Amino acid sequence: MIRAVYPGTFDPMTNGHLDILTRAADLFDEIIVAVADDNNKQTLFTPAERLALIEEEVNGQPKIKVMTFCGLTVEFARRQGARTLIRGLRAMSDYEYELQLAMMNKKFAPEIETIFLMAQVKYSFVSSSAIKWASRLEGRIEDFVPAGVERALREKYRLQAPR
Amino acid sequence: MIRAVYPGTFDPMTNGHLDILTRAADLFDEIIVAVADDNNKQTLFTPAERLALIEEEVNGQPKIKVMTFCGLTVEFARRQGARTLIRGLRAMSDYEYELQLAMMNKKFAPEIETIFLMAQVKYSFVSSSAIKWASRLEGRIEDFVPAGVERALREKYRLQAPR
Amino acid sequence: MIRAVYPGTFDPMTNGHLDILTRAADLFDEIIVAVADDNNKQTLFTPAERLALIEEEVNGQPKIKVMTFCGLTVEFARRQGARTLIRGLRAMSDYEYELQLAMMNKKFAPEIETIFLMAQVKYSFVSSSAIKWASRLEGRIEDFVPAGVERALREKYRLQAPR
Amino acid sequence: MIRAVYPGTFDPMTNGHLDILTRAADLFDEIIVAVADDNNKQTLFTPAERLALIEEEVNGQPKIKVMTFCGLTVEFARRQGARTLIRGLRAMSDYEYELQLAMMNKKFAPEIETIFLMAQVKYSFVSSSAIKWASRLEGRIEDFVPAGVERALREKYRLQAPR
Amino acid sequence: MIRAVYPGTFDPMTNGHLDILTRAADLFDEIIVAVADDNNKQTLFTPAERLALIEEEVNGQPKIKVMTFCGLTVEFARRQGARTLIRGLRAMSDYEYELQLAMMNKKFAPEIETIFLMAQVKYSFVSSSAIKWASRLEGRIEDFVPAGVERALREKYRLQAPR
Amino acid sequence: MIRAVYPGTFDPMTNGHLDILTRAADLFDEIIVAVADDNNKQTLFTPAERLALIEEEVNGQPKIKVMTFCGLTVEFARRQGARTLIRGLRAMSDYEYELQLAMMNKKFAPEIETIFLMAQVKYSFVSSSAIKWASRLEGRIEDFVPAGVERALREKYRLQAPR
Numbered sequence: 001m002i003r004a005v006y007p008g009t010f011d012p013m014t015n016g017h018l019d020i021l022t023r024a025a026d027l028f029d030e031i032i033v034a035v036a037d038d039n040n041k042q043t044l045f046t047p048a049e050r051l052a053l054i055e056e057e058v059n060g061q062p063k064i065k066v067m068t069f070c071g072l073t074v075e076f077a078r079r080q081g082a083r084t085l086i087r088g089l090r091a092m093s094d095y096e097y098e099l100q101l102a103m104m105n106k107k108f109a110p111e112i113e114t115i116f117l118m119a120q121v122k123y124s125f126v127s128s129s130a131i132k133w134a135s136r137l138e139g140r141i142e143d144f145v146p147a148g149v150e151r152a153l154r155e156k157y158r159l160q161a162p163r
Numbered sequence: 164m165i166r167a168v169y170p171g172t173f174d175p176m177t178n179g180h181l182d183i184l185t186r187a188a189d190l191f192d193e194i195i196v197a198v199a200d201d202n203n204k205q206t207l208f209t210p211a212e213r214l215a216l217i218e219e220e221v222n223g224q225p226k227i228k229v230m231t232f233c234g235l236t237v238e239f240a241r242r243q244g245a246r247t248l249i250r251g252l253r254a255m256s257d258y259e260y261e262l263q264l265a266m267m268n269k270k271f272a273p274e275i276e277t278i279f280l281m282a283q284v285k286y287s288f289v290s291s292s293a294i295k296w297a298s299r300l301e302g303r304i305e306d307f308v309p310a311g312v313e314r315a316l317r318e319k320y321r322l323q324a325p326r
Numbered sequence: 327m328i329r330a331v332y333p334g335t336f337d338p339m340t341n342g343h344l345d346i347l348t349r350a351a352d353l354f355d356e357i358i359v360a361v362a363d364d365n366n367k368q369t370l371f372t373p374a375e376r377l378a379l380i381e382e383e384v385n386g387q388p389k390i391k392v393m394t395f396c397g398l399t400v401e402f403a404r405r406q407g408a409r410t411l412i413r414g415l416r417a418m419s420d421y422e423y424e425l426q427l428a429m430m431n432k433k434f435a436p437e438i439e440t441i442f443l444m445a446q447v448k449y450s451f452v453s454s455s456a457i458k459w460a461s462r463l464e465g466r467i468e469d470f471v472p473a474g475v476e477r478a479l480r481e482k483y484r485l486q487a488p489r
Numbered sequence: 490m491i492r493a494v495y496p497g498t499f500d501p502m503t504n505g506h507l508d509i510l511t512r513a514a515d516l517f518d519e520i521i522v523a524v525a526d527d528n529n530k531q532t533l534f535t536p537a538e539r540l541a542l543i544e545e546e547v548n549g550q551p552k553i554k555v556m557t558f559c560g561l562t563v564e565f566a567r568r569q570g571a572r573t574l575i576r577g578l579r580a581m582s583d584y585e586y587e588l589q590l591a592m593m594n595k596k597f598a599p600e601i602e603t604i605f606l607m608a609q610v611k612y613s614f615v616s617s618s619a620i621k622w623a624s625r626l627e628g629r630i631e632d633f634v635p636a637g638v639e640r641a642l643r644e645k646y647r648l649q650a651p652r
Numbered sequence: 653m654i655r656a657v658y659p660g661t662f663d664p665m666t667n668g669h670l671d672i673l674t675r676a677a678d679l680f681d682e683i684i685v686a687v688a689d690d691n692n693k694q695t696l697f698t699p700a701e702r703l704a705l706i707e708e709e710v711n712g713q714p715k716i717k718v719m720t721f722c723g724l725t726v727e728f729a730r731r732q733g734a735r736t737l738i739r740g741l742r743a744m745s746d747y748e749y750e751l752q753l754a755m756m757n758k759k760f761a762p763e764i765e766t767i768f769l770m771a772q773v774k775y776s777f778v779s780s781s782a783i784k785w786a787s788r789l790e791g792r793i794e795d796f797v798p799a800g801v802e803r804a805l806r807e808k809y810r811l812q813a814p815r
Numbered sequence: 816m817i818r819a820v821y822p823g824t825f826d827p828m829t830n831g832h833l834d835i836l837t838r839a840a841d842l843f844d845e846i847i848v849a850v851a852d853d854n855n856k857q858t859l860f861t862p863a864e865r866l867a868l869i870e871e872e873v874n875g876q877p878k879i880k881v882m883t884f885c886g887l888t889v890e891f892a893r894r895q896g897a898r899t900l901i902r903g904l905r906a907m908s909d910y911e912y913e914l915q916l917a918m919m920n921k922k923f924a925p926e927i928e929t930i931f932l933m934a935q936v937k938y939s940f941v942s943s944s945a946i947k948w949a950s951r952l953e954g955r956i957e958d959f960v961p962a963g964v965e966r967a968l969r970e971k972y973r974l975q976a977p978r
Contacts, residue, residue: 023602072789095584102607103777108791113512116605118591121447125266136203137235139271186439258421265444276349279442281428284936288755299692300724302760366951398952429940434954451592462529463561465597610773614918625855626887628923675928747910754933765838768931770917
């Protein structure tokens with residue numbers, strides 16, 4: 001059985017993430033969505049909130065598990081017995097950042113392979129930070145995120161800055 | 164009459180911005196310089212200061228108006244009855260960021276068109292943040308910004324860190 | 327009246343070109359599609375064929391004219407009394423090439439302005455050369471080019487390499 | 490059983506290709522190395538020669554088959570019952586070209602997934618064309634290609650330009 | 653005698669920095685490693701700590717001096733009688749940032765030349781920030797930094813977040 | 816005495832090349848401009864013509880020699896007793912190509928160092944191929960090349976295509 005880890009911050013999950021996840025699930029026997037819990041990185045949602053928003057979407061898909069993790073991604077993958085990491089590439093993502101990360105990871109854990117899937121064209125410009133920016137300014141983001149995430153973003157910003 | 168919006172943070176306006184603005188004024192009947200008032204973004208100058216520094220330069224040009232705005236740029240453009248956004252591209256600007264922004268905007272307001280003008284070669288490496296960095300370190304920036312901006316930067320940094 | 331020139335090789339025109347053209351027609355009073363006739367550049371279609379394929383699509387739109395030209399684009403624009411060039415930018419186009427071209431043109435004709443429009447997301451990976459490559463290998467290209475172009479490509483390759 | 494296709498021109502195969510192939514063989518049950526036979530593309534080696542040079546290296550690995558193919562890669566994959574394409578990414582490869590190709594392929598065959606593996610750091614600047622250039626100028630390329638390829642290149646250039 | 657300045661934040665120095673420094677020492681008669689003391693930039697190590705970590709490595713090399721500096725790099729170079737700045741370029745560095753900086757510097761001090769050396773392939777993905785990130789997450793960084801830096805990082809993070 | 820080699824095709828030399836050469840002459844005791852004589856590469860000017868056009872400009876500068884060479888650049892440098900190669904970088908050059916080349920060269924001749932100088936802003940979009948393209952279409956190129964090169968280009972194209 002081939003188990004793969006799909007790591008990220010997912011602050012919050014977008015339809016782009018969901019699309020990568022669904023396609024990766026066709027290639028592997030089990031996927032662990034690994035939500036980074038890094039207290040040096042400022043996030044809008046807590047790790048538990050980010051995990052819950054993902055679980056709401058993948059609920060009932062037996063191949064997909066969602067977990068939070070601390071520390072190096074490759075160490076988490078090792079502990080889970082996974083030898084593959086999955087990363088999405090957008091036409092407009094910071095490609096160099098992804099390669100740098102993959103090369104560091106290869107150095108830390110040579111036996112773990114990173115595979116990249118390409119975002120669909122229609123999600124090629126969607127990122128978590130763009131979604132947060134647009135949501136904060138009351139842009140209509142319902143084509144870019146699941147309904148649960150859209151609701152959560154609305155609540156989050158209403159709490160912070162009610163209008 | 165074709166009205167266009169030239170949005171930005173303008174913290175502060177540079178000669179590069181001014182050059183784009185002047186050239187855009189040849190193409191359209193009216194240009195609204197739209198100064199973003201986004202309290203989630205840290206700026207050196209307040210929205211009112213940034214607006215004043217621009218107005219000092221474009222004063223007396225009947226085609227050009229300067230305003231501040233909150234919220235999505237495309238919503239502001241709609242309220243002003245403008246169907247065109249203007250953006251400058253530098254040889255060394257973050258092109259991908261500009262395209263991502265334009266694609267989000269197209270999604271939010273399909274009827275609004277973004278047009279890009281290219282910075283002149285001599286301004287291709289000038290950005291507001293580079294200007295602030297150089298000014299703070301007492302570099303001579305008078306070729307890159309209007310005199311009023313140069314003065315305002317000097318005052319701003321003198322206040323913060325007198326020497 | 328503002329007249330703009332939309333120059334290119336158009337070997338052949340794609341839906342991406344057509345989309346840029348349609349949107350530019352909203353911004354200007356008259357658009358001249360300028361088909362480059364450069365005998366140093368190898369093309370699949372002759373200048374006359376490329377012009378005809380465009381005319382077939384824009385037929386009846388009074389704002390749009392199609393012409394072929396030799397020599398520098400800016401000289402052609404000058405002769406036509408146009409002060410604006412239009413270029414499309416794709417997320418995956420050679421951005422640097424476009425800027426280099428625009429800077430050379432600015433040097434040759436400072437009074438002529440180049441404006442860039444961004445390709446729609448769905449055309450962001452469509453180029454004339456990709457279309458020719460796919461068509462030659464019998465890929466289905468009907469979503470990327472007008473019907474007339476699709477037919478012309480099929481005939482062109484049938485003549486060269488009948489199967 | 491998951492079967493994947495690793496397509497390319499392989500003119501000639503480098504150690505970078507071989508490394509991607511070896512690592513992909515860990516992820517899939519069967520890999521078909523697909524050597525493009527495209528008579529519109531000028532190559533140094535014939536399709537048969539390129540196939541033989543690969544076979545010499547992968548000989549005896551039961552999971553790996555080598556074949557030549559004409560036409561679209563995704564059509565070849567379909568005929569072979571494969572739903573996955575493998576592509577290598579180098580730090581200095583033309584990333585945009587790979588994405589454009591993947592997007593076209595996704596359009597032609599939505600059910601086929603392209604996965605990308607990253608070249609090892611030490612091969613990040615190795616390409617078939619750089620190898621040919623260096624070999625032609627009598628550079629020492631033995632760290633970058635298998636011994637058989639090095640021999641074949643020497644013979645090829647000796648025939649063309651004996652010294 | 654040709655004196656060159658190798659400026660940077662060095663927070664902390666990596667083996668990549670050390671490699672550039674060693675190679676630059678072959679080209680010039682004297683190198684001043686210039687550690688930027690910019691209190692607007694958040695660093696993990698103080699200027700004095702960063703200087704000490706470099707000195708520990710270059711100790712005894714008569715051609716190399718280490719100093720901290722405030723203000724513009726080119727002004728520091730002038731005061732030291734140096735007419736050359738040295739910068740490293742990584743395959744995956746922000747090339748545009750380096751060029752922008754070099755162009756600003758050229759404007760501020762036309763008589764000072766910036767020369768770029770390319771990082772070795774094996775260091776092409778190593779940056780101070782990646783090192784800090786990996787160290788904080790307890791990754792093994794001993795191949796990327798001198799032993800003294802590795803020890804200093806361990807102490808720094810133990811103080812902040814003992815485990 | 817430090818001797819450096821400035822290699823290139825120089826088909827033809829531009830003011831950008833000349834500027835790099837002049838600045839490099841401040842850094843080294845002797846510069847050999849090395850004109851590549853590679854019969855696999857199509858050039859407009861013969862190696863002898865390219866050499867003559869450079870010599871016309873650098874005539875009388877005792878530090879600068881001009882030579883043609885075949886084979887690998889690093890082998891030529893070795894034969895000349897030079898340990899440094901000089902390359903220019905333009906804001907819009909193919910940076911990746913330069914790094915790939917430098918990495919191959921480092922592999923072939925570890926003792927030879929490549930240093931990069933940055934083109935001046937005003938030459939950042941000038942390349943030999945852009946010059947040839949503009950000259951062929953009768954663009955005014957006198958700001959971008961020495962007078963001798965401008966004359967040679969005019970003659971070359973008049974011979975090929977008199978008007």
